[in-house]
Amino acid sequence: MKAGMFKPLKIRSFRSLFGAQVFSDLGNWLDFVAIQVIVAYNWGLDASAIASVIIVIGLPWVIVGPFASVFVDRMPKKPIMIVCLLLRILFVGGLFFSPNLYILLVFVFLKGTVAALYDPARQSSIRMTVPDDELPEAVTLSQLSVNTMKIIGPALGGGIIALFGVKSPFIFEAIGFFIAILFLLTMPKLDETTEQLPNVETNKGSYWRDLTEGIRHIAQTRLLKVSIILSSAAFFIIFLYDGLFVFIAKDLGFSEGTFGLLISGVGLGSVVGSVLLGYWTNWKEKPIHLMSGTSVFSGTLIIAIGFGSMGILDLPLFMWVGGAFLLGLLGSGEAVPYGYVLQSETPKQMMGRVSAAAMSIQTFSMLIAPAVGALLAKLASVAAVMISAGISTCLLGSFVLLFLLKKIRSTSIEKPSVSVKKISG
Known part of the structure; x- marks a missing residue:
């Protein structure tokens, strides 16, 4: 096990970038808790109102991010991130003073739009500040921040609400974004000289050509695709x-008081998984193998949970919490390798467009899935949906693994793209 997970933090630019991400991620989860409490408890609205909030949070990543990412790639990244954080502070103020759901949704959308611009700029900055051989560690640290704040943020948000009132998390969120700005101000100017791909013109082309170039890169890069x-x-x-x-x-037998243990188990597992992958980075040679392999094991756990819901599999609560921990642990086996592939298989000058397009596809699948799940639950049962999801996860991982085994002798799918690597003289 190689103790080099924190190696990228020795780089001043990445250290500033990572510090900004930690406070930005924390702010996002403080925000998420506060909005749900206001909608459900203060205003007494139903589940459809919560669903509308979640949909509006995701919409900018689908309909704004991919189109605005062209400008993100063309402009200096540090100023973009600072302006985005300033706007987020402004829109958090709008959330604080929102008198009803409709005004709140407007500011949720605006804040989500700015976040959809901030993230591609952050992804590009990682690519510009970290050398290729330290990308696995950098991506792991980034994912560790996301997973850790998923645990700390909701717990801290609940505590802040209990101490200072229902809207107080917005104030702490704004302070967090301000601290993130301070971190970015300490970041040295990024070297944004680009390495052009073969057959790509060096001068900036039309907007639509630049937009489709990112999509075309995904389609032509097999490992990334x-x-x-x-x-x-x-x-x-x-x-x-x-x-x-x-x-x-x-x-499964969890009460209102113990349900949080199950969620915490998933969150803790994802943090531990990120740490393990940060120390053991040999997976970077075969990232798709790891992603598909963990899918098979995750699917098996999901099926077991479905059987437990049906009463077929009866286990003590602590074992179900352990299963949730393993589910989070295996989830990191997909998230971290994906982040590495995204970074290592994308040229620096296209990072914004490619990451935004990828996020758009992922967010779209996340937005339509709950409605499909609810429909299937009505037609069959909740347990049936869980078991079907587990079977689908197993089949997905197995299919990819079989494909890799079939092609292993005739293709280099797991080798990094030549076009992305630096050409050393």
């Missing part, structure tokens, strides 16, 4: 049952 398809399908399957998880937990 496979990883995006695999992760998008996995996201669809996860969100198929994610909204039904509370009913699954009830069937």
Whole structure:
């Protein structure tokens, strides 16, 4: 096991970028808790109102991010991120003063739009600040921030609400974004000289040509294309049952007070998984193998949980929490390798467009999945949806593994793209 996960933090630019991400991620989860509490408890609205909030959070990533990412690639990344954070502070103020759901949704959409611009710029900055041989560690640290804040953010948000009132998390979120700006101000100017791909004109072309260039790169880069398809399908399957998880937990015997243990188990597993992958980076030679392999094991766990919901498999609660931990652990086996493939298989000058297009595909699958899951639950049962999701996850991973084994002698699918690697003299 190689103790080099924190190696990229020795780079001043990445250290500033990572510090900004930690506070940005924390702010996002403080925000998510506060909005749900306001809608459900303060305003007394139903589940459809919560669903509308979640949909509006995701929409900018689908309909705005991919189109605006062309400008992100053309402009300096550091100023973009700082302006985005300033606008997020402004829109958080709008959320604080929102008098009803409709005004709140407007500011949720605006804040999501800015976030859909910030993330491609952040992804591009990682590519520009970290050398290729340290990308696995950098991507792991980034994913570790996301997973850790998923645990800390909701817990901290609940505590802040209890101490200071229902809207107080917005104030702390704005402070977090301001601290993120301070981190970015310490970041040295990025070297944004681009390495052009063969047969690509060096001068900036038309907007539509630049937009389609990013999509074309995904279509022509097999490793990247496979990883995006695999992760998008996995996201669809996860969100198929994610909204039904509370009913699954009830069937397993969890009460309102112990349901949080199940969610915490998933979150803790994802953090531990990220740390392990950060120390052991040999997976970077075969990232798709790891993604598909963990899918098979994840699917088996999901099927077991479905059987438990039906009463066929009866286990103590602590074992179900352990299963949730393993589910989170295996989830990192998909998220971290995907992030590495996205970074290593994309040229620096196209990082914004490619990451935004990939996020658009993933977010679209995440948005439509809950509705499909709810429909299937009505037609069959919640347990049936869970078991079907598990079977689909197993089949997805198995199909990709069989494809890799079939092609292993005739293709180099797991080798990094020549076009992305630096050509050393």
